[in-house]
Amino acid sequence: MxxxxxxxxxxxxxxxxxxxxxxxxxxxxxxxxxxxDVPKMAVHNVEFHLGPIMGEDGTEYESVTPLFDEMIAHRLGLIPLPTYLDEFNFRSECTCKGEGCPSCTVMYSLNKKGPCTVYSGDMEPLGSDKFRVKDEFIPIVKLGQNQAVLVYATAELGSGRQHAKFQAVxxxxxxxxxxxxxxxxxxxxxxxxxxxxxxxxxxxxxxxxxxxxxxxxxxxxxxxxxxxxxxxxxxxxxxxxxxxxETDGSLTAAQALSKSLELLEKKSVELLALVSSL
Ligand SMILES: [Zn+2]
Incomplete structure (x- = not known):
């Protein structure tokens, strides 16, 4: 059967x-x-602007937050990002040889001035709007008076085998x-x-x-x-x-299931090729 x-x-x-x-x-x-094994996009590299940040009205803000930069970077990594599996390569396998290019990375900027709460929805994709975070209200950090954060985050594909942040399911x-x-x-x-x-x-x-x-x-x-x-x-x-x-929203449940079956099939075909060469 x-x-x-x-x-x-x-x-x-x-x-x-x-x-x-x-x-x-x-x-x-x-x-x-x-x-x-089912891959998804997640922030893997974060650059923090250091030193003063000038506001539009000439106010000077300090690039300081109540959290350590590492904690903010970690939180950015855990935010579910929309993933288009057909359009992206793993960075290490990309034609750019891991340099980072539009076929393997998505850049986001985060530019907020206090007092306010910084949310996942404040991450601005550099490029197409389809990369905008769907869950807009995941809190990242609370900024006080004269505090600001300016961050460039680079997302890339990974799998749960590498880190739990790359686990879509x-x-x-x-x-x-x-x-x-x-x-x-x-x-x-x-x-x-x-x-x-x-x-x-x-x-x-x-x-x-x-x-x-x-x-x-x-x-x-x-x-x-x-x-x-x-x-x-x-x-x-x-x-x-x-x-x-269930999925975290980076992929739909149907996409995750079909990707998992595709990966299983690929492994079986590779194994079969090895066996038939005996
Ligand atoms: Zn690339």
Missing amino acids: PMDADFREVRENYIRFVLTDAAPQVANSIRRTLLA QAPGYRYYPSLKFNYDKLDVSKFDVNCCPERILEKRDSKIVVTDVEKCTLCKACADAAPKGAVEVKGDDTRFVMQF
Whole structure:
């Protein structure tokens, strides 16, 4: 049987689907590729302007903030940046030989004068507006009177293997597809408390137990524990998996999933080439 996927919920930054006729190893390879290999853009280099900064009205500001420069650089690194995977090379593999060019880097400037709170939305992309940060209200630093910050930040592609800031996907996971069986020879339905299920997916109907949404079952077996031994059987199917993950917004969930499959395919093809040369 060929592997199949049934999409249950697809939102911009979230996806949940059922993978059928697969093995746990396949589900886990997808999970690991999503975490460690799907690349995204993140700020990797930050230059701080030092010395006084002149305001438009002639006021002099000090390039000082309440946070160490390292902390600001770290925070800039963690801001999700819109990523266009088809348009960018890894900097180290780029034709510019890592010098940094429009095919491998995106520059941002951050120029704010206090008193104010500096937010992620204050990062101005140098170039196309499509690189503008989507989550505008991630606080970076609070500036006091006469404090200012002037920063040039360079973003590049990386993967979670390198640093967690390059991880586009959060909390990818899969569960064995649940199945519940009720043995009515052993189960006295009138005495069975359906609220023993923490997910509240059990109901009594015509002196039978009905599972309202089996995919919500977490295989916790609370129902089996609440019933006499052998009356309720809870099993996970190791050929079907409910998979889900969300992204930080730099890529859509669908983009991240298709990139992970593309990377897995590429690895398999490379391995196959090595094996066939034996
Ligand atoms: Zn380049």
